[in-house]
Amino acid sequence: MKTEPKNTMRIICGTDFSKPAEQAANAAAALAARLEETLVLVHSIEGAGLGAFSPKVFDALSAHVGEQLQAEAGRLRALGPTVKAELLTGPPDEALVKLARPRATRLIVVSSLGRRAPGRWLLGSVSERTAESAAVPTLVVRDAAPFVAWARGERALKVFVALDFSVSAEAALRWVKELKRIGPCEVIAGHVNWPTTERARLGLDGPLPLTENPPVAQQVLERDLRARVSEFLGDAAARVRVVPNWGRADAALIEMAREEKADLLVTGTHQHHGLERLADPSVSRGLLHHAPMSVACVPTPAAGPMAGPRIRECKRVLMAVDLDEPHGFAAPYGYSIVNPGVTVRLLHNIVPLQALHRVNEKEPAQVVAASAAKLRALAPDKADARGITTEVEVTESRETAEAICAAAERFGADIICIGSHTRPGFTAKVLGSVSLAVLQNSRRPVLVVWPPAK
Numbered sequence: 001m002k003t004e005p006k007n008t009m010r011i012i013c014g015t016d017f018s019k020p021a022e023q024a025a026n027a028a029a030a031l032a033a034r035l036e037e038t039l040v041l042v043h044s045i046e047g048a049g050l051g052a053f054s055p056k057v058f059d060a061l062s063a064h065v066g067e068q069l070q071a072e073a074g075r076l077r078a079l080g081p082t083v084k085a086e087l088l089t090g091p092p093d094e095a096l097v098k099l100a101r102p103r104a105t106r107l108i109v110v111s112s113l114g115r116r117a118p119g120r121w122l123l124g125s126v127s128e129r130t131a132e133s134a135a136v137p138t139l140v141v142r143d144a145a146p147f148v149a150w151a152r153g154e155r156a157l158k159v160f161v162a163l164d165f166s167v168s169a170e171a172a173l174r175w176v177k178e179l180k181r182i183g184p185c186e187v188i189a190g191h192v193n194w195p196t197t198e199r200a201r202l203g204l205d206g207p208l209p210l211t212e213n214p215p216v217a218q219q220v221l222e223r224d225l226r227a228r229v230s231e232f233l234g235d236a237a238a239r240v241r242v243v244p245n246w247g248r249a250d251a252a253l254i255e256m257a258r259e260e261k262a263d264l265l266v267t268g269t270h271q272h273h274g275l276e277r278l279a280d281p282s283v284s285r286g287l288l289h290h291a292p293m294s295v296a297c298v299p300t301p302a303a304g305p306m307a308g309p310r311i312r313e314c315k316r317v318l319m320a321v322d323l324d325e326p327h328g329f330a331a332p333y334g335y336s337i338v339n340p341g342v343t344v345r346l347l348h349n350i351v352p353l354q355a356l357h358r359v360n361e362k363e364p365a366q367v368v369a370a371s372a373a374k375l376r377a378l379a380p381d382k383a384d385a386r387g388i389t390t391e392v393e394v395t396e397s398r399e400t401a402e403a404i405c406a407a408a409e410r411f412g413a414d415i416i417c418i419g420s421h422t423r424p425g426f427t428a429k430v431l432g433s434v435s436l437a438v439l440q441n442s443r444r445p446v447l448v449v450w451p452p453a454k
Contacts, residue, residue, distance in 0.1 A: 009035075010032075011038070012040045012096060013025050013110070014095075014096050014109070014110045015041060015043055016111075020111035021110075023142070024110055025076055025109075029076040029083070030150075030151035030152070032082070033081040033151065034151040034183070037106065038082045039081045039082065039083045041073050041084070041085050042085075042086045042088060043086075043088070043092075044088040044090055044092045045061060045088070046089075046090065046091055066085075066087050092126045093130040093133065096130050096134070097130060100134055100135065100136050107136060110139075110140055111141055112140050112141070127140040128285060128288050131284065132282075132284075135299060136299070137296055137298045138297045139295075140294060140295045140297070142294045143293070146158075147294075158260065158262050158263045159176060159188070159263070160187075160257040160262035161176050161188070161266040162253045162287065163228065166270075168267075168268030168298075170232070170268070171299065173228070173229065173233065177233055180237075188238060188240075188257075189239070189241070190242075190243070190256045190257070191225050192244070192253060193242065195208050195209075195244045198221065201409050202216060202217055202220060203405075203410070211244075212244060220409065220412070224412060225240045249286075250283045250285075251286070253265070253267075253283070254292075258292065262293055264293060264295070265287060265294070266298065267298070269299055270284075284297050314337055314338055316411060317337065317342065318345050318347055318408045318413035319331060319344060319416075320438070321347065321378065322400075322419070323371055330418065331379075335380055337417075338388055343389045343390075344383070344390050346375040346376075346393070347375075347404065348375055349397055350367065350394060351396075351397070352398060368396075372392045375392040375394070401437030401438050404434070405438060408442060409444075416444055417449065418435045418438055418447070435448050
C-alpha cells in the first residue's frame with residue numbers, strides 16, 4: 001500500500017490530455033516524486049454553467065472526461081508520486097489559479113500549447129494567463145526529459161535566469177535557490193541593457209559601440225549583477241552574462257538562453273493586467289510566448305510585514321566633498337559608519353567654468369592633481385590602521401549632482417555621504433542645492449551632514 005507523502009505542500013498540474021500536456025505531467029510527476037509531495041492533476045471543463053451544455057450532455061461529458069483524468073492519474077502514479085485527480089469547471093487558467101493556494105501549493109505545471117476556447121484565443125494561452133495571475137510560480141514545460149533526469153539525480157539542470165535590478169528579479173533568484181536545494185543546477189544569470197541608459201547613469205562620454213558596451217559600463221554591470229546573484233545564491237554559484245541590446249529585451253534573453261543550451265529559463269514577473277500591458281510590455285510574457293525551452297515565471301510576492309531590524313554593512317562609501325567650501329566636517333561622519341576592510345572614496349567635482357578661471361595660474365591637469373591631494377589630506381590618520389582603504393576621484397562636470405550620482409553608480413557605493421551648505425529650510429527648498437539634488441535623483445542611500453550649529 002502506497003504511503004502518504006511526507007510533505008504537506010503539493011504540485012498542481014493542468015492537463016487537456018494532449019501530447020504537450022503529457023510532457024508537462026511527466027515533469028510534474030518527477031518533481032513530486034523527488035520532493036515526496038502530492039501531485040494534483042487537474043482538468044477543467046470550460047463552458048459549464050454558462051448554458052453551453054444541457055444537464056444530460058454535461059453529465060455524459062463529465063463521465064467521459066473523468067475516465068480520461070483517472071487513467072492519466074493512474075499512469076502518473078506508476079512513475080512514483082502520490083496523485084490526486086480534480087475535475088473542475090470553468091476556464092482552465094482561472095481554475096488552476098483558484099486551486100493554487102500559496103501556502104499549500106509549491107508550483108503550477110502546465111504545457112505551452114494549451115488554449116482557451118476558440119472565441120477567446122486572443123486573450124492568450126492557458127500557460128500565459130496562468131503565469132500572469134497565479135500567486136505561486138508557474139512552470140511551462142516544453143520538454144520533460146531534462147526534469148525527469150534531474151529529479152532522478154542523473155544530471156544537473158541547466159538554468160538560465162533572466163535578471164534586471166528589480167524586486168521581481170529577487171523573486172526569481174530565490175526560486176532558483178530552491179531549485180539548487182532539490183538537485184544540482186548549473187546557473188547562468190543573464191542581463192540585457194539599453195546602452196544609452198547606462199551611459200547616462202554612469203556619466204560616460206564618447207561614441208557608443210553598436211555591438212558591445214563601453215568597457216566601464218560592462219565592468220560595472222557585471223560587477224553589480226554578480227553581487228546580486230551572490231547575495232541569493234552564494235559566491236561563485238552562477239556565471240553572469242551582460243549583453244547590450246537595442247531591440248526587444250525578451251528576444252535578446254531568449255537568444256542568450258539558446259546559446260547556453262539551457263533546459264529552463266527562469267524569469268520574475270510583475271503580473272501586469274489590462275491596460276498596464278500596453279503601457280509596460282511584459283518581458284516575461286514574451287519569454288513565455290517565444291522561448292523554445294521550458295520557462296518558469298516567478299511572481300513578485302505581495303508586500304508583507306516589515307522584517308525585523310538587521311544591520312546593513314556599508315562596504316563602499318562615496319563621500320562627496322566640495323573643496324571650495326569648508327565642508328571638511330562631513331568627512332569624519334563618512335568614516336564613522338564603516339568597519340575595517342571597507343573602502344571610502346572621496347570625490348570632488350570641478351565645474352569646467354570654474355577651472356577655466358584657473359588656467360592662467362595652473363594647467364588643468366595641475367588643478368586636478370591639486371584637488372586630489374586635498375582630498376587625500378581629508379582622510380583621518382587612523383583610517384589605514386583600522387583597515388579602511390581611501391581612494392580619491394576628481395570629476396569634471398557642469399552638473400555636480402549628476403556627477404556625484406554617476407560616480408556612485410560606477411563605484412558601486414552602498415551609501416553616499418555629502419555635506420550641505422545650509423541647514424534645511426525655505427532657502428534650500430527655493431534655491432535648491434547639490435545635496436538636495438543628489439537626494440532626489442540618486443538610486444542609492446544618501447547621508448546628508450548638515451553644518452555644525454554656530
